Amino acid sequence: xxxxxxxxxxxxxxxxxxxxxxxxxxxxxxxxxxxxxxxxxxxxxxxxxxxxxxxxxxxxxxxxxxxxxxxxxxxxxxxxxxxxxxxxxxxxxxxxxxxxxxxxxxxxxxxx
Amino acid sequence: xxxxxxxxxxxxxxxxxxxxxxxxxxxxxxxxxxxxxxxxxxxxxxxxxxxxxxxxxxxxxxxxxxxxxxxxxxxxxxxxxxxxxxxxxxxxxxxxxxxxxxxxxxxxxxxxx
Numbered sequence: 001x002x003x004x005x006x007x008x009x010x011x012x013x014x015x016x017x018x019x020x021x022x023x024x025x026x027x028x029x030x031x032x033x034x035x036x037x038x039x040x041x042x043x044x045x046x047x048x049x050x051x052x053x054x055x056x057x058x059x060x061x062x063x064x065x066x067x068x069x070x071x072x073x074x075x076x077x078x079x080x081x082x083x084x085x086x087x088x089x090x091x092x093x094x095x096x097x098x099x100x101x102x103x104x105x106x107x108x109x110x111x112x
Numbered sequence: 113x114x115x116x117x118x119x120x121x122x123x124x125x126x127x128x129x130x131x132x133x134x135x136x137x138x139x140x141x142x143x144x145x146x147x148x149x150x151x152x153x154x155x156x157x158x159x160x161x162x163x164x165x166x167x168x169x170x171x172x173x174x175x176x177x178x179x180x181x182x183x184x185x186x187x188x189x190x191x192x193x194x195x196x197x198x199x200x201x202x203x204x205x206x207x208x209x210x211x212x213x214x215x216x217x218x219x220x221x222x223x224x225x
Contacts (some may be wrong), residue, residue: 006154032211033212036214043202045216046214046215049213093212098160098206100157100212101171104152
């Protein structure tokens, strides 16, 4: 049973516009929620995270929103750039064990 | 910078042979993880470790075993490789600061014929 779901396999946006990537989870035992970016033939790289006690965290063009009542996480990229084209994974960490799992990923394409 | 090395980076083997992938870190981090990445499945956790000799199963642990006899090394073993274990394997270490942030290795591509 998947505990983290990214229901959109792909997303295409125009350069300069907003990209919104979504993630749903089913468990309330997570303490951190994370987003990672992955280019082909490279390991995933950390983008941004948010604690379960917050509802928003910003870092430059990247903002993560956490809606605990809906068990929903989103990543906003504004403005989107062609270099943002990659696969994005959302991740969740259990609060008591350090176990960390990811969703299936969303492939973002930013068109010039 | 967190130092993490995976070996081998590429391996081709035959069904039924044992395979061991090694993850080595230079930073003394407590948490280490093994994931596999497959098209349509994203990153799936195989096993993880929260200290020397302390390991636990992930989402897809069947057919895999791990060992961590010292802080810097986390080994992933396929006792008898199958074609379904053809994948790219990533090791990760949990960075300090308790934010859940992981630092990933560059991956090991395994092909089981």
